[in-house]
Amino acid sequence: MAQAAGVSRQTVSNVLNAPERVSKDLQEAVLKAIKETGYRPSSMARSLALQRTGLVAFRVGDGMRNEASLLDPFMREVARIGAHYDYRLVLDAVPSDDSAQIASYQDLTASRSVDAVIIVETHLDDLRARWLTDNNVPFVAFGRPWGEESAKHSWVDVDSRLGIRQAVEYLHGKGHYRIGYIGSPVDGGRHEDRRGGWCEAMKEVVPESVSEDLTCLSFESRRRDLGANIDAFLESASPTAVVCQDDQFAHEAMRSATRVGLTPGENFAVVGFDDSMVARRAQPAISSVAQPLTQAATLVWKALLPQIRGGQEKPLQTLIPPELVIRESSDFELKR
Amino acid sequence: MAQAAGVSRQTVSNVLNAPERVSKDLQEAVLKAIKETGYRPSSMARSLALQRTGLVAFRVGDGMRNEASLLDPFMREVARIGAHYDYRLVLDAVPSDDSAQIASYQDLTASRSVDAVIIVETHLDDLRARWLTDNNVPFVAFGRPWGEESAKHSWVDVDSRLGIRQAVEYLHGKGHYRIGYIGSPVDGGRHEDRRGGWCEAMKEVVPESVSEDLTCLSFESRRRDLGANIDAFLESASPTAVVCQDDQFAHEAMRSATRVGLTPGENFAVVGFDDSMVARRAQPAISSVAQPLTQAATLVWKALLPQIRGGQEKPLQTLIPPELVIRESSDFELKR
Missing domain, CATH: 1.10.260.40 (lambda repressor-like DNA-binding domains)
Known part of the structure; x- marks a missing residue:
């Protein structure tokens, strides 16, 4: 010694x-x-x-299986990049409701067990960011402050609207103009943003859709009896392509298309979102909008470290452009 | 105050x-x-x-995508159950080689940053368990000490051999006797154990296989050009069913079967291992041997906590029986 x-x-x-x-x-x-x-x-x-621990809290869900979500790979990427700065993640196993998470942050910060907090899956009326701000806890959100554009905290998000627009532009270039959308009911947050992105892109990018009632080309579901409902939607609205809120919807859409006599990748195009294993392993493999998780994780630390060190820098608030990954499910010219 | x-x-x-x-x-x-x-x-x-931190180290890989593995859900389950004991996991983002992990454990324990370590993916000549034992670090392995049956440390593992046997018994009951096996080359560890389980079960459970050269019914691959190779295997060995090392192999086997003119779920049966999303989302859905992760995570804490508290209890060394989940890929009687 x-x-x-x-x-x-x-x-x-x-x-x-x-x-x-x-x-x-x-x-x-x-x-x-x-x-x-x-x-x-x-x-x-x-x-x-x-007065520092080198630890940052990251919530993990209590669901046993979460494989379709991007949160596990995002968490691993945040952990990997944090290691460069001698920081480690502490897994905070709490339920998903804001109040349970806030109680845990209260405990973790009062006992000075962590230096900062990363929150994910931001939503409308998100109480967590407010509590963390009011209590001067260093934190960053992966997800923008839905409905509170004037929020002063740091956040990093992916520009889903841009990703959906890229998908619509790409499909239009392949000869599609009846481009449908499949996703969850609007939530004032990220679901609504993706659907809104599709609606906006259809109006601006697809001149043929001007006369169209776009609501007919849009399908929403809470994922109950999804399959049969999508079958009916494809038969009544007859889209030649669909852009979907995520890869799971895209996978369901592809199955439905096959059931109603269409051939995905030949006369029916499908584009998903998240570029997950579901998209990569489907047959045919599904085109998908990829979230740049390495870039997002890098920015999360860029936003956190100055706060932990006590600097009074401006909050970092960034939208990252996603990237359309093209696969067989959409890689063909539509014959009219 | x-x-x-x-x-x-x-x-x-x-x-x-x-x-x-x-x-x-x-x-x-x-x-x-x-x-x-x-x-x-x-x-x-x-x-x-x-002299306690309430923290336990758990390694996460630096690969961006790990979705087919059970490690993410296992980690979440360990975190969830640890919370009941006021323990949290600290993610240790280091490469998969033993020496990198040992260097990290050395650092974490010398600086007293964690109270214990959980190691996963044990293998032949695993240096980590030896180092942790020699340095009196409380730890438990998820995975038995391959090749070192006399090891004195605590470990929890799933009895894969039993799971494979259940699959063979089940398929034999459905009328199959040409039951093949598809997996990785033998490694002296868990891959070999699964293949060995198949071989043993064939000899003991399937009387028709006695005259058979079982090596013909077994296919191994390092996953390069997997598809075409499995096609050739199915055509030359003509199994009516295959048991696979994991769900990814099972998924590939199902695709190959379709290519060579078989119909999985009607005249060709497939059973995977891990009960992952790959199995659940495949079409037809794939029967699979499920690892009981909640039970494994519970036992991990049961083995760790007395060590952390300094008790001199006997090491806990447990094999947990897995459970065969039956789905469409195998749920039919073979017509002869």
């Missing part, structure tokens, strides 16, 4: 954590002693001195 | 962490003061007093 070299623990702590308080000569002597003895301060003692 | 009630921080700490050192009256006075003032000790100060 460094103490063996005649240096007190407090001096070691000062050299490591507050070098400005220590003379240059003493600094060098201590660093030399540390090197010689392999001294390694306890993370707990160091945390107490620095 | 409790101090305002005339009680020193040291006394508070004694009452919370070492009540046996404090008189009954003082205990009551302190607990009353705590209740009145909302005092909450810093987790760092408490950790320092208890």
Whole structure:
């Protein structure tokens, strides 16, 4: 231990954590002693001195299976990039409702167990961001503050509207103009944003759709009896292509299309969202709008670290452009 | 704060962490003061007093996509159950090789950042368990100590051999006797165990296979050019059913079967392993051997907590029986 070299623990702590308080000569002597003895301060003692833990809370759901969601790969990417800054994620296993999460943040911050919090799946009337802001907890949201455009906290999100527009433009270029949309009922948040993106793109990009009642080309479902309902939608609205809120809807759409006599990838095009395994493993493989998770995870740390260090920088608020990945489900010219 | 009630921080700490050192009256006075003032000790100060962090390390891979693996749901389940004991997982984002993981454990334990470690994906010549044992780090392995049956550490694993046997028995009951196996090359670990389970079950359960050269009915691949190779295997070995090392192999087998003119679920049966989304979403849905992750996660904590508390209990070493989930891919009687 460094103490063996005649240096007190407090001096070691000062050299490591507050070098400005220590003379240059003493600094060098201590660093030399540390090197010689392999001294390694306890993370707990160091945390107490620095008032930092090197830990950031990240909620995990209590559902056993979450495979279709992007949250697991996003979490792994945030963990991987955090390691470059000597930060680790602490998994916070709490239910998905805001109040349960806030109770947990209250506990974690009051006991100073973490330096910051990452929230995901933001939604309308999200109480978490407000609580964290009011309590001066360093945090960043993966997901914009739906319905509160003036919110002052840091957030990172993917520009889904742009991704959906890319899909509509691409399908129009392949000869489609009856391009439908399939997704969840509007929620004032990300579901509505994706559907809105489709509606806007149809009006601006697809001149043939001007005379069309777009509501006929849009299908919404809470995922109950999805299959049969999509069958009926495809038969009544007769789209030649559909853009879907996520890959699971896209997968269902492809099955429905086959049931009603269409051939996905030949006379019926499907585009999903998230570029998940569901899209990649389907047959034919499904084109999908990919969320750039590495970029998102990088920005999450860029927003968090200055807050943890106590800087008064401007909040980081960024929309990242997604990227359309084209696969067999849509890669053909529509014959009229 | 409790101090305002005339009680020193040291006394508070004694009452919370070492009540046996404090008189009954003082205990009551302190607990009353705590209740009145909302005092909450810093987790760092408490950790320092208890020499415990409430944190357990769990490695996450640096691959962006890991969706077919069971590790993400297992990790979430371990986190969920750990919360009941006031324990949280810390994600350790390091490469998969043993030496990188050991370096990280060295760092985490030397700095006393975690109380224990959970290792997953055990393999032959696994250096991690040895290092953790030699360094007296509380740990448990999800995965048995392949090739080291005398190892003294705690581990929890799923009895894959039994699961494969259940699949063979089930298929034999449906009229199959040419039951093939598809998996990775033998590794002296879990891949070999599954293939061995199939071989053993064929000899013991399927009398018709006695005269058969079982190597002909077994196909191994490193997943390069998998599809075409399985096509050739199905055509040359003509199994009427296959049991597969995991659901991805099963999914490939089903595609191959369709290409060579068989109809999975009607005249060709497929059984996978892991009961993952790949199996559940395939068409037809694939029968699969399910790993009981909740039970495994519960046992992981049962093995860890006494070690953390310093008890000298016997190591917990348990094989959990898996469960065959039957779906359309195999749910028919074979007509001869």
